[in-house]
Amino acid sequence: xxxxxxxxxxxxxxxxxxxxxxxxxxxxxxxxxxxxxxxxxxxxxxxxxxxxxxxxxxxxxxxxxxxxxxxxxxxxxxxxxxxxxxxxxxxxxxxxxxxxxxxxxxxxxxxxxxxxxxxxxxxxxxxxxxxxxxxxxxxxxxxxxxxxxxxxxxxxxxxxxxxxxxxxxxxxxxxxxxxxxxxxxxxxxxxxxxxxxxxxxxxxxxxxxxxxxxxxxxxxxxxxxxxxxxxxxxxxxxxxxxxxxxxxxxxxxxxxxxxxxxxxxxxxxxxxxxxxxxxxxxxxxxxxxxxxxxxxxxxxxxxxxxxxxxxxxxxxxxxxxxxxxxxxxxxxxxxxxxxxxxxxxxxxxxxxxxxxxxxxxxxxxxxxxxxxxxxxxxxxxxxxxxxxxxxxxxxxxxxxxxxxxxxxxxxxxxxxxxxxxxxxxxxxxxxxxxxxxxxxxx
Amino acid sequence: xxxxxxxxxxxxxxxxxxxxxxxxxxxxxxxxxxxxxxxxxxxxxxxxxxxxxxxxxxxxxxxxxxxxxxxxxxxxxxxxxxxxxxxxxxxxxxxxxxxxxxxxxxxxxxxxxxxxxxxxxxxxxxxxxxxxxxxxxxxxxxxxxxxxxxxxxxxxxxxxxxxxxxxxxxxxxxxxxxxxxxxxxxxxxxxxxxxxxxxxxxxxxxxxxxxxxxxxxxxxxxxxxxxxxxxxxxxxxxxxxxxxxxxxxxxxxxxxxxxxxxxxxxxxxxxxxxxxxxxxxxxxxxxxxxxxxxxxxxxxxxxxxxxxxxxxxxxxxxxxxxxxxxxxxxxxxxxxxxxxxxxxxxxxxxxxxxxxxxxxxxxxxxxxxxxxxxxxxxxxxxxxxxxxxxxxxxxxxxxxxxxxxxxxxxxxxxxxxxxxxxxxxxxxxxxxxxxxxxxxxxxxxxxxxxxxxxxxxxxxxxxxxxxxxxxxxxxxxxxxxxxxxxxxxx
Numbered sequence: 001x002x003x004x005x006x007x008x009x010x011x012x013x014x015x016x017x018x019x020x021x022x023x024x025x026x027x028x029x030x031x032x033x034x035x036x037x038x039x040x041x042x043x044x045x046x047x048x049x050x051x052x053x054x055x056x057x058x059x060x061x062x063x064x065x066x067x068x069x070x071x072x073x074x075x076x077x078x079x080x081x082x083x084x085x086x087x088x089x090x091x092x093x094x095x096x097x098x099x100x101x102x103x104x105x106x107x108x109x110x111x112x113x114x115x116x117x118x119x120x121x122x123x124x125x126x127x128x129x130x131x132x133x134x135x136x137x138x139x140x141x142x143x144x145x146x147x148x149x150x151x152x153x154x155x156x157x158x159x160x161x162x163x164x165x166x167x168x169x170x171x172x173x174x175x176x177x178x179x180x181x182x183x184x185x186x187x188x189x190x191x192x193x194x195x196x197x198x199x200x201x202x203x204x205x206x207x208x209x210x211x212x213x214x215x216x217x218x219x220x221x222x223x224x225x226x227x228x229x230x231x232x233x234x235x236x237x238x239x240x241x242x243x244x245x246x247x248x249x250x251x252x253x254x255x256x257x258x259x260x261x262x263x264x265x266x267x268x269x270x271x272x273x274x275x276x277x278x279x280x281x282x283x284x285x286x287x288x289x290x291x292x293x294x295x296x297x298x299x300x301x302x303x304x305x306x307x308x309x310x311x312x313x314x315x316x317x318x319x320x321x322x323x324x325x326x327x328x329x330x331x332x333x334x335x336x337x338x339x340x341x342x343x344x345x346x347x348x349x350x351x352x353x354x355x356x357x358x359x360x361x362x363x364x365x366x367x368x369x370x371x372x373x374x375x376x377x378x379x380x381x382x383x384x385x386x387x388x389x390x391x392x393x394x395x396x397x398x399x400x401x402x403x404x405x406x407x408x409x410x411x412x413x414x415x416x417x418x419x420x421x422x423x424x425x426x427x428x429x430x431x432x433x434x435x436x437x438x439x440x441x442x
Numbered sequence: 443x444x445x446x447x448x449x450x451x452x453x454x455x456x457x458x459x460x461x462x463x464x465x466x467x468x469x470x471x472x473x474x475x476x477x478x479x480x481x482x483x484x485x486x487x488x489x490x491x492x493x494x495x496x497x498x499x500x501x502x503x504x505x506x507x508x509x510x511x512x513x514x515x516x517x518x519x520x521x522x523x524x525x526x527x528x529x530x531x532x533x534x535x536x537x538x539x540x541x542x543x544x545x546x547x548x549x550x551x552x553x554x555x556x557x558x559x560x561x562x563x564x565x566x567x568x569x570x571x572x573x574x575x576x577x578x579x580x581x582x583x584x585x586x587x588x589x590x591x592x593x594x595x596x597x598x599x600x601x602x603x604x605x606x607x608x609x610x611x612x613x614x615x616x617x618x619x620x621x622x623x624x625x626x627x628x629x630x631x632x633x634x635x636x637x638x639x640x641x642x643x644x645x646x647x648x649x650x651x652x653x654x655x656x657x658x659x660x661x662x663x664x665x666x667x668x669x670x671x672x673x674x675x676x677x678x679x680x681x682x683x684x685x686x687x688x689x690x691x692x693x694x695x696x697x698x699x700x701x702x703x704x705x706x707x708x709x710x711x712x713x714x715x716x717x718x719x720x721x722x723x724x725x726x727x728x729x730x731x732x733x734x735x736x737x738x739x740x741x742x743x744x745x746x747x748x749x750x751x752x753x754x755x756x757x758x759x760x761x762x763x764x765x766x767x768x769x770x771x772x773x774x775x776x777x778x779x780x781x782x783x784x785x786x787x788x789x790x791x792x793x794x795x796x797x798x799x800x801x802x803x804x805x806x807x808x809x810x811x812x813x814x815x816x817x818x819x820x821x822x823x824x825x826x827x828x829x830x831x832x833x834x835x836x837x838x839x840x841x842x843x844x845x846x847x848x849x850x851x852x853x854x855x856x857x858x859x860x861x862x863x864x865x866x867x868x869x870x871x872x873x874x875x876x877x878x879x880x881x882x883x884x885x886x887x888x889x890x891x892x893x894x895x896x897x898x899x900x901x902x903x904x905x906x907x908x909x910x911x912x913x914x915x916x917x918x919x920x921x922x923x924x925x926x927x928x929x930x931x932x
Contacts, residue, residue: 034826038726239646268854278660361750364856
């Protein structure tokens with residue numbers, strides 16, 4: 001009986017091995033499907049990431065180039081005297097400029113008709129620049145001078161592909177005939193694209209001049225904010241973590257502190273902005289839009305992050321280090337400050353840099369303390385006024401540009417994001433290198 | 443900068459205290475530091491701490507209290523006539539402060555001598571024009587009473603500041619002297635210094651509590667202020683949001699319901715994107731992926747978490763919005779009117795939350811013990827059956843907690859909705875309509891030039907309170923679920 005049973009089971013077993021029944025097939029295909037779901041989900045997230053970076057680069061890189069027009073001209077003494085005697089002086093200089101441009105085009109055998117208005121649409125009104133160049137130093141009269149004039153944002157867009165002949169509608173800003181002139185100027189090498197240093201070092205411009213807008217002043221604003229954050233949140237965060245990790249007795253008070261810290265880490269950033277507005281600006285009377293206030297708000301925001309990472313690195317130092325220090329006669333305080341803290345320092349610094357990077361990109365609280373309405377036209381005068389003078393910050397500046405009506409500013413906003421991301425990548429890279437180099441495994 | 447000077451002098455006193463305290467202790471044992479109770483360093487630190495800590499504490503308290511005292515003193519002297527004209531005390535006081543500051547600036551710039559500024563009265567010059575000439579704009583004409591009040595303000599502040607400098611310096615020097623006198627061989631300097639340092643550490647740890655208190659007070663006081671000028675029932679149950687800024691009369695509808703609806707709708711769409719993608723990514727990474735794929739893909743996903751929200755906001759406004767319009771807009775289905783919509787903000791916010799959901803779930807799935815998997819495989823289950831029937835149920839409380847935390851993040855998110863969701867508050871089911879959220883309205887109500895005592899500005903604090911309570915509630919609830927239903931395997 002038993003033997004027979006066994007053989008019959010053996011037969012069915014081999015048939016199972018050779019061909020799968022319907023149930024097994026169903027299970028196997030369910031397995032495969034499940035696996036594919038996972039792969040699809042993963043590739044979607046990676047796809048989003050690539051799409052995001054591609055659109056940042058595609059839209060942001062044009063902000064780093066600028067279309068400039070190089071024209072050499074000589075203003076003779078007679079021209080100068082005549083222009084200065086006129087009622088519309090800058091207009092007179094513009095006429096000289098147009099004449100010089102015409103001569104230049106004729107010299108290169110480029111035959112294209114243009115008038116004063118077309119020039120104004122392409123490079124704005126160059127008369128003022130030229131006049132101030134010569135009135136500043138009258139000895140320049142009679143000498144050949146080269147002017148590099150920034151082209152209007154629409155001409156810029158024509159070079160970047162934002163404006164095309166097909167989509168162009170004649171307006172008072174740009175006409176289709178102007179593009180013929182621009183093409184001729186380009187073949188003549190008079191108009192060309194150059195790296196836009198002004199975007200990196202310059203200050204914000206008015207709402208009608210996207211071409212002249214630069215990020216420089218707000219980078220300085222962000223720098224001063226980060227100084228405040230660093231010098232407040234690092235000592236306070238480290239002190240708090242040392243207390244909580246090394247000294248705090250287990251009681252209600254320390255429990256309360258811990259719950260508070262973990263809750264603060266989850267409070268929306270805009271609420272910190274409200275806190276800054278109500279406490280630092282309305283109650284304490286600190287100046288609006290000042291990097292000092294921004295720094296204070298961001299300090300309170302990054303403190304929980306820094307405390308959490310600092311506590312983790314303090315806890316990672318093995319107890320044997322503390323025991324050894326206590327064994328040779330150090331006090332508890334000495335064992336912490338002389339032995340545990342230095343060993344935990346790489347981890348603490350890594351956490352601090354990551355916290356700073358987070359603070360650097362934070363925008364919402366800055367909106368409420370007035371960093372957005374402010375147009376950062378100037379650099380601060382000195383080190384101390386850098387903290388208290390109204391300024392913008394990188395993310396706030398990007399937001400300001402994104403909410404302006406002229407689409408020329410969108411390009412600047414994307415460009416600003418590239419610079420912001422470069423800062424963040426650098427900071428994170430430093431953190432990773434620090435961790436790799438100095439982290440000790442116990 | 444007189445305060446800066448005070449701080450500098452305190453610093454100098456503490457350095458002197460350090461050197462002399464240390465020297466006196468050494469002197470008491472004839473230079474043989476072995477006979478001291480503590481290391482010489484501690485005697486110096488003791489003196490330095492005594493020079494700095496009490497003085498700095500006094501300075502901070504004084505700086506906080508003085509403006510309050512001066513303010514209340516000046517308000518008392520204001521004639522009733524000023525307050526009758528329908529303007530609030532706050533407005534008059536801000537004028538007073540501006541005039542006082544303006545005069546101070548004038549003295550600092552050298553436009554006025556010290557005595558001239560003190561004697562400048564209502565009659566002599568037109569203050570508004572004068573301050574305008576040195577670059578300070580005043581909103582309205584300045585009445586004589588305001589100038590008098592400003593002079594009183596200046597006078598009180600000047601005496602207060604002078605008194606503060608001297609008292610703080612006296613405390614600093616006194617503290618150093620006291621510590622200097624105590625420095626001798628038998629004095630247990632280390633114990634005292636360590637107790638002091640411990641006090642400082644506790645103080646630093648308490649800043650978290652101070653921050654929470656600050657947030658609560660800032661929100662609470664202004665919210666109460668708001669409910670004094672606007673009925674609470676209309677705020678909580680009103681279905682219309684239409685603030686009217688001054689000039690169009692004070693009649694605004696400030697119902698929170700449309701904003702809450704927008705907030706939850708956008709968060710819901712965000713979670714619809716983030717939860718499946720994040721969860722499946724986490725499952726794939728922790729259960730299927732080879733270690734090489736894992737080491738590449740995990741940091742890539744985490745990059746998404748490190749990108750600032752302003753970048754996502756811009757992405758929503760300028761890339762995703764126009765893209766959705768080209769798919770669902772006028773030319774095709776005509777569902778969507780403009781680029782800013784619930785869908786735009788929700789999608790982008792979902793992308794932002796993917797790493798949040800996936801890394802939290804990843805940790806939780808990894809925490810499920812291997813023995814459970816092995817047991818399931820041993821019974822003949824396939825990998826996916828093990829995941830669906832064993833691992834996910836075991837990890838469920840943690841995953842629910844992670845999803846709740848992500849929801850709270852979505853509700854509190856600001857930049858994406860400010861740029862991507864639109865400005866119109868409406869109760870609509872269409873995900874392609876523009877709607878607005880609590881956070882977006884906080885920004886728009888507080889960034890204008892509104893007067894801070896108007897209901898239109900104060901409503902932002904009530905909205906902030908609502909937001910704070912909502913997110914805090916969600917976080918506490920998430921922690922509660924995780925703690926209550928967590929399986930203990932060890």
